[in-house]
Amino acid sequence: MARSKILVVDDERMIRWSIQQALSKDGHAVATVETGEEAVAQATDDTPDLVLLDITLPGIDGIEVLRRLKAHEPAITVVMVTATEELKTAVEAMRLGAYDYVSKPFDIDRLRVIVQNALDRHELSQEVEFHRKESVKKYGFHRIIGVSRKLKDVVEIARKVAKSEAATVLLQGESGTGKDLLAQAIHYESSRATRPFIPINCTALPEELLESELMGHEKGAFTDAKTTKKGLFEVAVGGTIFLDEIGDMKPGLQAKLLRFIEGKAFRRVGGHRDISVDVRIIAATNSNLAALVKSGQFREDLFFRLNVIPIHIPPLRERREDILPLAGHYLAEFSSDFKRDLRRFSERAKRQMLSHDWPGNVRELRNVIERAIILGAEGQVDTLDLPVAESRLDWGAYTAGSPDSAGGEASAEPVGDSPAGPPEGPGAVFILPPMGIVLEDVERDFIRQALEMTQGNQTKAAESLGLTRDALRYRMKKYGFLQ
């Protein structure tokens, strides 16, 4: 038996003595005090595992001591010691959070049992609390990095949702924007944190399997159902189910999910009775559910049910302020993981990151930095291996005629002096985006595009870039297209 710290508070010397004798024999460290004032002073200085607290005390009474102890440490375990005529007060004490009470005169063996039960429960709740804190450290909101207003708004709503009773949450955002991350934070910073968090990918399983995964099945429901099996809705009781890629859920199952959300009950496959459970559903999708509703692939009623609290995580390119903080975070993380001494990004690398469109969002950024750290030289990250995003080289977007390039402050420079311009555009004048570009990246990408367009025909590619074949070959070597 673990040695527990017990504080006995009683003004009768005989009682203090007999309790101390019995509990010390059980291996506990027992301290005794006579007054409520002493009890509060001692317990707030060094919190005991258990307090045995007399109700009637000379100064502040037991109830007031209980109040003060609970205010100081809500998790403290207190057993009240009462005279029989104080039963009403004992009930009041339970309401204030006392674990149990014993009435005087008590049988010492009965007291020992109550003390042991209280200590066991105390230990269990300490353990649960420890694990809860560990999971918050591991999965909490603090992991979500970003300084943009847009991301902060997302996190703010998510924090509110976590604390709320909301039964369903819908997360929408492109792949790699952090939907998994957010779903975990919502679960582990909610009162459900000590219950399971169960992620299920709706794309991965065929409809029938997904149904029996979620709802379970009765013995004999189908050929392989040799035994009754609980579904994840039952396993997750009190917790959260994360339905990822909800847009891929088949209509039959959508109907069952809707019934479940509306009635908080479901039936096992092959079952005849409803089973009710309390689970929170966090659904996520990278497709536009409203559009799927329009095209008839997703039930409108389920959409409305899920969409009570919609959270949309914007793509990284719409919150560029987050790029460098995220990059810095991953630089530190991977440098330490791979034991590499890389502390900063060159200006060039920063410009590259800021001008890239990140179609794979944070996941892509993370991978690019991981690669740079594994493959790069020590010191600083000079350059990142990034394709120049197609959209940034899109003729329409960067010609003088495009609607968002009206400002005059950006310097414009014609690219090449050949007629190899856009098929229909006006003069091929490119506008420098405010965050700058890396000219060599642009050049490299145009060369790649020209080679692709001409299926590797160097003469034609050179022509389309306004270069001689030799000038093209020189650049192809420079950029590693040729050995």
Ligand SMILES: Nc1ncnc2c1ncn2[C@@H]1O[C@H](COP(=O)(O)OP(=O)(O)O)[C@@H](O)[C@H]1O
């Ligand atoms: N704001 C963020 N802060 C830190 N890491 C992030 C952030 N957003 C996404 N990530 C990381 O990017 C990767 C992809 O995130 P994930 O949650 O799996 O995206 P999704 O589920 O939307 O595809 C994960 O490694 C995740 O930890």
Ligand SMILES: [Mg+2]
């Ligand atoms: Mg995901």
